[in-house]
Amino acid sequence: MGLEAHLQHASLLKKVAESMKDLCKDVNFDCSEKGIEVQCMDSSHVALVSVLLRESAFAEFKCDRPVSLGMNIDSLTKILKMTGSDDRIADFDLKLMQIESEHMEIPEQHYKVVAKLPSSEFQKVCRDLKEFGETIQITGSKEGLKFMVQGDLGSGNVMLKPREGEKPEEKVSLTVHEPVTATFALRYLVNFAKAEKLCGSVELGLSPDAPLLVKYDLETADKGHMQFYLAPKIDE
Amino acid sequence: MGLEAHLQHASLLKKVAESMKDLCKDVNFDCSEKGIEVQCMDSSHVALVSVLLRESAFAEFKCDRPVSLGMNIDSLTKILKMTGSDDRIADFDLKLMQIESEHMEIPEQHYKVVAKLPSSEFQKVCRDLKEFGETIQITGSKEGLKFMVQGDLGSGNVMLKPREGEKPEEKVSLTVHEPVTATFALRYLVNFAKAEKLCGSVELGLSPDAPLLVKYDLETADKGHMQFYLAPKIDE
Amino acid sequence: MGLEAHLQHASLLKKVAESMKDLCKDVNFDCSEKGIEVQCMDSSHVALVSVLLRESAFAEFKCDRPVSLGMNIDSLTKILKMTGSDDRIADFDLKLMQIESEHMEIPEQHYKVVAKLPSSEFQKVCRDLKEFGETIQITGSKEGLKFMVQGDLGSGNVMLKPREGEKPEEKVSLTVHEPVTATFALRYLVNFAKAEKLCGSVELGLSPDAPLLVKYDLETADKGHMQFYLAPKIDE
Numbered sequence: 001m002g003l004e005a006h007l008q009h010a011s012l013l014k015k016v017a018e019s020m021k022d023l024c025k026d027v028n029f030d031c032s033e034k035g036i037e038v039q040c041m042d043s044s045h046v047a048l049v050s051v052l053l054r055e056s057a058f059a060e061f062k063c064d065r066p067v068s069l070g071m072n073i074d075s076l077t078k079i080l081k082m083t084g085s086d087d088r089i090a091d092f093d094l095k096l097m098q099i100e101s102e103h104m105e106i107p108e109q110h111y112k113v114v115a116k117l118p119s120s121e122f123q124k125v126c127r128d129l130k131e132f133g134e135t136i137q138i139t140g141s142k143e144g145l146k147f148m149v150q151g152d153l154g155s156g157n158v159m160l161k162p163r164e165g166e167k168p169e170e171k172v173s174l175t176v177h178e179p180v181t182a183t184f185a186l187r188y189l190v191n192f193a194k195a196e197k198l199c200g201s202v203e204l205g206l207s208p209d210a211p212l213l214v215k216y217d218l219e220t221a222d223k224g225h226m227q228f229y230l231a232p233k234i235d236e
Numbered sequence: 237m238g239l240e241a242h243l244q245h246a247s248l249l250k251k252v253a254e255s256m257k258d259l260c261k262d263v264n265f266d267c268s269e270k271g272i273e274v275q276c277m278d279s280s281h282v283a284l285v286s287v288l289l290r291e292s293a294f295a296e297f298k299c300d301r302p303v304s305l306g307m308n309i310d311s312l313t314k315i316l317k318m319t320g321s322d323d324r325i326a327d328f329d330l331k332l333m334q335i336e337s338e339h340m341e342i343p344e345q346h347y348k349v350v351a352k353l354p355s356s357e358f359q360k361v362c363r364d365l366k367e368f369g370e371t372i373q374i375t376g377s378k379e380g381l382k383f384m385v386q387g388d389l390g391s392g393n394v395m396l397k398p399r400e401g402e403k404p405e406e407k408v409s410l411t412v413h414e415p416v417t418a419t420f421a422l423r424y425l426v427n428f429a430k431a432e433k434l435c436g437s438v439e440l441g442l443s444p445d446a447p448l449l450v451k452y453d454l455e456t457a458d459k460g461h462m463q464f465y466l467a468p469k470i471d472e
Numbered sequence: 473m474g475l476e477a478h479l480q481h482a483s484l485l486k487k488v489a490e491s492m493k494d495l496c497k498d499v500n501f502d503c504s505e506k507g508i509e510v511q512c513m514d515s516s517h518v519a520l521v522s523v524l525l526r527e528s529a530f531a532e533f534k535c536d537r538p539v540s541l542g543m544n545i546d547s548l549t550k551i552l553k554m555t556g557s558d559d560r561i562a563d564f565d566l567k568l569m570q571i572e573s574e575h576m577e578i579p580e581q582h583y584k585v586v587a588k589l590p591s592s593e594f595q596k597v598c599r600d601l602k603e604f605g606e607t608i609q610i611t612g613s614k615e616g617l618k619f620m621v622q623g624d625l626g627s628g629n630v631m632l633k634p635r636e637g638e639k640p641e642e643k644v645s646l647t648v649h650e651p652v653t654a655t656f657a658l659r660y661l662v663n664f665a666k667a668e669k670l671c672g673s674v675e676l677g678l679s680p681d682a683p684l685l686v687k688y689d690l691e692t693a694d695k696g697h698m699q700f701y702l703a704p705k706i707d708e
Contacts, residue, residue: 078604079628081603090600091628094625095624095626128326131314153311154311154329155329156327156328159327357560367550368550389544390547390565392554393563395560395562397561
C-alpha cells in the first residue's frame with residue numbers, strides 16, 4: 001500500500017472518528033502527500049463533514065501515491081478505543097472497503113458573520129435548547145450571537161455577548177459584515193457540538209441562505225481541521 | 237402580572253423543582269407578599285408536598301396582589317437546568333396553565349416523636365431497604381430511630397441511635413413524648429429522600445395513626461421549607 | 473448454628489460476591505475451621521468458580537462443626553451493599569436455602585505457562601478485544617503473553633511482554649516450561665476479569681487441552697483466593 005503513517009498520539013484520530021460517527025457510516029480516507037482528507041454527507045444530505053489531517057499532524061508520514069482507504073467508522077472507533085497504553089503492543093488489521101464517493105471541492109466562503117466561541121459553551125447551548133424545540137434560530141450581530149428556540153412549553157433564547165478572556169478558548173468574538181439570521185435543524189448542531197474535544201474554541205460562519213459552517217481546529221490549526229456544514233431551513 | 241421575583245441563585249429553585257417532579261405534574265405557584273407557596277398531592281392521594289419559599293429567599297421580591305402561576309414541573313425543571321453560567325444571558329417564557337386546585341390549611345401537628353437526622357443518611361437507609369421490600373416500619377423511641385423491612389429474601393433493620401456531631405447535619409437527635417411505631421409505603425420515602433440536596437438535615441415527625449412528616453429547610457429555615465406528608469398503612 | 477464469623481471490613485466479602493454474581497446464582501458457603509469455601513459452576517458448565525476465604529481473613533472466626541449455608545448471591549450482594557457506615561447498626565436475616573451440591577477436589581495443576589500481570593490490564597485487554605469477536609486465542613511463550621481475536625471487522629492482537637515494575641501489580645512475568653496456545657470463549661474471561669477489585673495482579677495458568685486458571689488473591693494470599701477455571705474450545 002502506498003501509505004505509511006504514524007501518529008504520536010492516537011487520541012487525535014480517536015476524537016476525529018468519534019466526532020464523525022453520528023453522521024457518517026462508511027467513509028473514504030483519502031490519503032495524499034498533503035495528509036489525509038475525509039468528506040462525507042449524512043444520510044439525509046443536510047449535513048456535510050469535511051476533515052483535513054495535515055501530514056504535519058503525524059510523527060511520520062509517507063504517501064508515495066494517492067490512495068483511498070474505505071473504512072467503517074464504527075469499526076475504526078472500536079480499534080482506536082484500544083489504544084492508550086504504552087505498555088502493550090496492539091496490532092489490528094481492519095478490513096478495508098470499496099466505497100464509491102466523489103470528492104467535492106468546497107469553495108472558500110466569505111461569511112457575513114464569523115463568530116468564535118468556547119466549544120464547551122456551544123455544546124451546552126445546543127444541548128439545553130434542544131429540550132425546547134427542534135428548530136434553532138441563530139442571529140449574529142454586533143450585539144452578539146443569539147440562539148433562539150420556540151416550542152410547546154414556551155420559548156427560550158440565549159445571548160452570547162462578545163467578551164475577552166485570558167485564554168483564547170474563553171473568549172467570544174464576532175466579525176460582522178452584515179447581521180444574519182438563519183434557522184437550522186437543532187439536532188445536527190447537537191451532533192456537531194460533540195466535537196468540542198477537538199479544540200477549546202469553535203468557529204461559526206453565517207451568511208444569508210448559505211450553509212452554516214461549524215469549524216474546529218484539530219488541537220491547533222497547523223494539524224488540520226474538522227468542518228461541519230449544515231443547510232439552512234427555508235421558511236415555506 | 238403582579239409578581240416580580242429575582243433569585244440570587246437559581247440553584248435553590250432548581251432543587252425544589254427536582255424534589256417535586258416525581259410526585260407532582262402540574263402545580264400552582266401561589267404568590268403573595270409572604271413569598272411563594274406550592275401544594276400538591278401525588279396522583280394516588282397518599283402523599284402531599286408543601287413548599288414555602290419565603291420572600292426573604294429572594295434577592296428582590298415584589299408581589300402587588302396574590303397571583304397563582306400554573307406550571308408544569310417538568311418544563312420548569314428543563315428551564316432551570318439551563319441556568320448556572322454567569323457568562324450568558326438566557327431568557328425563557330414558560331407557558332402558564334390554568335390549574336384547578338384548592339389550598340389546604342395543614343394544621344400544625346404536635347408529633348409524639350420528632351427526629352432530626354442527616355438527610356444523606358435518611359436517603360441511604362431508604363434506598364438500601366427498598367431492596368428488601370415495599371413496606372417500611374419506623375419506630376421512634378428513646379433508644380433511637382429504627383427502620384425495618386421484611387421481604388422475600390429475609391428481613392433487615394437499621395437502627396440510628398442519638399448521637400452528637402460537630403456539624404448539625406451529622407447529629408441524630410430525638411424528642412420522644414411517647415414511642416411510636418408506624419408503617420409506610422417505602423417507595424414514597426425514597427422519593428422524598430431525594431430532597432436531601434435542599435438541606436444537610438431532615439426532620440421526621442411521627443404520631444400514631446397520623447401522616448408522617450418529612451421536612452427539609454430550604455438551606456436555612458428563614459428561606460422556607462419543603463414538607464412531605466405520607467399517610468400510614470393501616471393493617472387490615 | 474455452628475458458625476460465628478466477624479469480618480473487620482465487609483468490603484472483601486462484598487467484592488467476592490460481586491465477582492461471583494455473573495456466573496453463579498445459588499451457592500453453598502461451606503464453613504469449616506479452615507474458613508469458608510465456595511464452589512460453583514456456571515449454568516453452561518464451562519466455567520468453575522472456587523473461592524477460599526481463610527479464617528485468617530476474619531477478625532473473629534469460630535466454627536464448631538462444618539456447616540453449609542445456602543445463599544442466593546444476588547440477595548447477599550444486596551445486603552452487603554448496605555454495609556459501609558460505622559454510624560449505624562444494621563441487622564439482616566437472610567433466608568438460607570438447601571442447595572444440593574458436591575464439593576469437588578480440584579487437583580493442583582502444574583501449568584506449562586504461568587503468567588502474572590496487572591489485573592486492570594487483563595480486564596482492559598478482555599474488554600477491548602470483546603469488540604472484535606467471541607473467541608480469544610491466548611499464547612504464552614518466552615516472548616510474552618499474546619491475546620488474539622479474529623472477527624468480521626478484522627483481526628486484533630495484543631502482546632504483553634515481560635516487564636519489571638516498582639509495585640508487584642505493575643509487573644508482567646512469565647514462567648514458561650513449554651509454549652502453549654489455546655482458545656477460549658471470550659465472554660467468560662470478561663466476567664472473570666471483573667474480579668480485578670480483589671487484587672492488583674492476576675495469575676493465569678495455561679496447559680495444552682486443560683482448563684485455563686485465572687486466579688486472584690483476596691487482597692493478600694494469606695486471606696485466601698478466588699479462582700476461575702475455563703474449559704478450552706476444541707477445534708472441530
